[in-house]
Amino acid sequence: MEILELNNISKSFGAIKALDNVSLSLRSGEVLGLMGDNGAGKSTLIKIIAGNFKQSSGTINFENQKVEFSKPMEARDKGIEVVYQDLALCDNLTAASNIFLTREIKRNFGLIKIINFAEMFKRAKNIFKELKSETLPDEEVKMMSGGQRQAVAIGRTKLSKAKVVLLDEPTAAISVRQVAEVLELIKQLKNQGIAVVIISHRMPDVFAVSDRIAVLRRGQLVANKLAKESSPEEVTALITGAIEKA
Amino acid sequence: MILGYLKEDTINKIIRGILVIPLFLMTENEIIKSKKKIKISNLHEIGLLIALILVLLLFSFTTENFFTQRNFTSILRSASYVGLIAFPMTFVLITREIDISVGPSVAWSGLFFVILIKWYDFSYFTSATIVILWGILLGYFIGIARTKLFIPTFITTLALWSALRGYSLFVTEGRPLAISNKEFRYFFGGDILGLPTVTWIMLGAFLIFWFASKYTVTGTNFYAVGGNPKAARNIGINVDRVKILALIGTSLFSAIVGILFVARVSSGNANLADGMEFDVIAAVVVGGTALAGAVGTMTGTLLGCVFISMISNGLIHWGIDPDLNKVVKGIIIFLAVVINSNVTFKSNSGGPKED
Numbered sequence: 001m002e003i004l005e006l007n008n009i010s011k012s013f014g015a016i017k018a019l020d021n022v023s024l025s026l027r028s029g030e031v032l033g034l035m036g037d038n039g040a041g042k043s044t045l046i047k048i049i050a051g052n053f054k055q056s057s058g059t060i061n062f063e064n065q066k067v068e069f070s071k072p073m074e075a076r077d078k079g080i081e082v083v084y085q086d087l088a089l090c091d092n093l094t095a096a097s098n099i100f101l102t103r104e105i106k107r108n109f110g111l112i113k114i115i116n117f118a119e120m121f122k123r124a125k126n127i128f129k130e131l132k133s134e135t136l137p138d139e140e141v142k143m144m145s146g147g148q149r150q151a152v153a154i155g156r157t158k159l160s161k162a163k164v165v166l167l168d169e170p171t172a173a174i175s176v177r178q179v180a181e182v183l184e185l186i187k188q189l190k191n192q193g194i195a196v197v198i199i200s201h202r203m204p205d206v207f208a209v210s211d212r213i214a215v216l217r218r219g220q221l222v223a224n225k226l227a228k229e230s231s232p233e234e235v236t237a238l239i240t241g242a243i244e245k246a
Numbered sequence: 247m248i249l250g251y252l253k254e255d256t257i258n259k260i261i262r263g264i265l266v267i268p269l270f271l272m273t274e275n276e277i278i279k280s281k282k283k284i285k286i287s288n289l290h291e292i293g294l295l296i297a298l299i300l301v302l303l304l305f306s307f308t309t310e311n312f313f314t315q316r317n318f319t320s321i322l323r324s325a326s327y328v329g330l331i332a333f334p335m336t337f338v339l340i341t342r343e344i345d346i347s348v349g350p351s352v353a354w355s356g357l358f359f360v361i362l363i364k365w366y367d368f369s370y371f372t373s374a375t376i377v378i379l380w381g382i383l384l385g386y387f388i389g390i391a392r393t394k395l396f397i398p399t400f401i402t403t404l405a406l407w408s409a410l411r412g413y414s415l416f417v418t419e420g421r422p423l424a425i426s427n428k429e430f431r432y433f434f435g436g437d438i439l440g441l442p443t444v445t446w447i448m449l450g451a452f453l454i455f456w457f458a459s460k461y462t463v464t465g466t467n468f469y470a471v472g473g474n475p476k477a478a479r480n481i482g483i484n485v486d487r488v489k490i491l492a493l494i495g496t497s498l499f500s501a502i503v504g505i506l507f508v509a510r511v512s513s514g515n516a517n518l519a520d521g522m523e524f525d526v527i528a529a530v531v532v533g534g535t536a537l538a539g540a541v542g543t544m545t546g547t548l549l550g551c552v553f554i555s556m557i558s559n560g561l562i563h564w565g566i567d568p569d570l571n572k573v574v575k576g577i578i579i580f581l582a583v584v585i586n587s588n589v590t591f592k593s594n595s596g597g598p599k600e601d
Contacts, residue, residue: 088477089474090473090478090540092473093470101481102482113463114461114462156481
C-alpha cells in the first residue's frame with residue numbers, strides 16, 4: 001500500500017528553484033534512501049513532508065488522502081515524524097523523559113498532576129525491547145552512546161505510533177559499532193511496517209538498509225530505483241552528474 | 247586546642263557521622279543498583295553538605311556565640327529571605343536566563359507596599375495584592391523583552407537594577423518610610439513555634455519548588471528548555487512561555503520578599519536588600535546550578551542558601567570587617583563555579599559518548 005505520495009512537488013525560494021517537479025511514493029515497511037549533494041534539495045523535500053515548508057506547487061497524499069500541513073505538529077498528528085540529528089534530545093533528561101516529553105503520563109491528585117515515572121520507565125523499557133536496543137530508560141541521555149541516542153530519538157516516534165519516519169543523517173558522527181546498532185534500529189522499524197526515509201551521505205549505510213534509492217540533483221529527481229538494481233558507483237555518478245538520469 | 251572543647255569519643259561520633267551521611271545519600275540514589283552511576287548533581291549536594299558541616303564545626307569551635315539557638319535562628323532567617331528568591335532563580339538559571347534585578351526589585355517592592363499604605367491609605371491586604379501583581383507584571387515584561395524583542399535578560403535586568411534603585415531613592419529622597427502595625431510586624435516579621443515566620447514560608451516554598459522540579463510537567467519543561475532549546479521547541483514545548491514563567495518567578499518572589507522585609511524592619515527603605523542579587527545567585531551557583539543552564543536542583547539551592555548565610559554570619563562572629571566579608575563571598579562564588587564546572591561538565595561532557 002502506498003502510504004505517502006508526492007505528486008509534482010516544486011518549491012521556489014524567490015528566483016531559486018529548490019525542487020523541480022519531484023514525484024515520489026513510499027510504501028509501508030519500505031526503507032527509502034534519499035541521496036544527493038549539498039543543496040540538491042533533500043532538506044527542502046523533508047521539510048515539506050514534515051510540514052515546515054509549504055510546496056509552491058504539487059500535491060501530497062497520505063494514506064490516499066490529500067493533505068496540507070501548515071506546521072510540523074499537523075504532520076506529526078497524522079503520523080509523520082522527523083528525527084533530526086541534533087535537534088532531537090535533551091541531554092540533561094533521562095531516556096524515558098525524552099521519549100515522553102510533551103506527552104508525559106500523569107496521575108491526577110485533585111488539581112495537581114504528577115508525572116508517573118514508574119509507568120513511563122515501564123513503557124520506555126518496552127519500546128527499547130521492541131527496538132532490540134539495550135538503552136536504559138532511567139539513564140540520562142548525556143551518558144549515552146550515539147547508537148543509544150538514536151534509539152531514544154526513534155523511541156519517540158514509536159510512542160506516537162508514527163507511520164512514516166524520516167531520519168536525517170542517522171549515522172553521521174558515530175563509531176562503526178554504533179552504526180550497526182542504528183541500522184538494526186531501522187530494520188526493526190521496517191519489520192513493524194513503518195515506512196522509513198533515510199537521508200545520508202554515507203553510501204554503505206544507505207545500501208545496507210534501503211529497499212529503494214532516490215537521488216536528487218539540483219532540485220530534480222534523477223533516479224528512483226531498487227537498491228539491488230543499483231550500485232554505489234552508479235549512485236555516486238548520479239549525485240555528481242556523471243550519469244544524467246537512471 | 248580547639249578539640250579540647252569536646253571529649254574524644256564525641257569527636258569520633260561526629261567524624262563517623264560525617265562519613266555516614268554520604269553513604270546514606272548514595273544508597274538512596276541507587277549507587278548499589280548500578281555500579282558506576284552516581285548522579286553528578288547528587289555528588290555536588292553531598293560535597294556541599296560535608297562542606298556545610300565542616301564550616302559549622304569550624305565556626306562553632308572558634309567563636310563563642312556562634313553555636314547558640316539565637317544565632318542559628320538569625321542564620322535561618324537570612325537564609326530564608328535569600329532562599330525565597332533563590333528557588334525561582336534556580337529555574338531561571340536552568341532555562342539559561344538570569345535575573346540580576348532582584349535586590350533593587352525587593353527594595354522597590356517593599357517601598358511600593360509602604361507608599362500604598364501611607365500615601366494612598368490602602369489596606370495592608372490590598373497593598374500586598376497590588377505589589378504581588380506588580381511583581382508578576384515585571385517578570386512578564388522581562389520575559390516578553392527576552393522572547394519577543396530578543397533582549398538578553400542580563401541587559402533588561404541590569405537596566406531594571408539601576409532604574410528600580412534609582413527610582414526608589416528619588417521617591418523617598420533616600421529617607422526610610424516607617425509604618426507602625428504591631429500585628430503585621432509580629433506575625434510576618436516574628437516567629438511561629440520557635441522558627442521565624444519567613445523560614446516557614448521559605449520551607450513551604452521549597453517543598454513546592456522541589457516538588458515542581460521533580461514531579462511536574464512544568465518543572466520538566468524548565469530542564470528540557472535549558473538542556474536543548476532547539477529540541478524542546480521542535481518537540482512542541484512552548485519555549486517562550488516556559489522562559490516567561492521562570493522570569494515571573496523571580497520577580498514575583500522579589501515582591502513577596504520586599505513585603506516580608508517591611509514586616510521585619512517596619513519601614514520601606516530605598517537602600518534595602520543592597521547586593522541581594524549577589525547572595526541569591528551565589529547561593530544558587532554554590533548549590534550546584536550551572537550558569538550555562540540545564541543543571542541544578544532545589545535541594546542544592548537550599549543548602550547553598552544556608553551555606554552563604556552561615557559564612558556571612560560566621561565571619562561577623564570572627565570580627566571580620568563587613569567589607570572584607572564581601573571579598574570572602576566573592577572568593578567563595580568563584581571557587582564554587584570552578585568546582586561546579588569541573589564536576590558537572592568535565593566528568594560527563596556533553597555530546598554523544600563513544601562506547
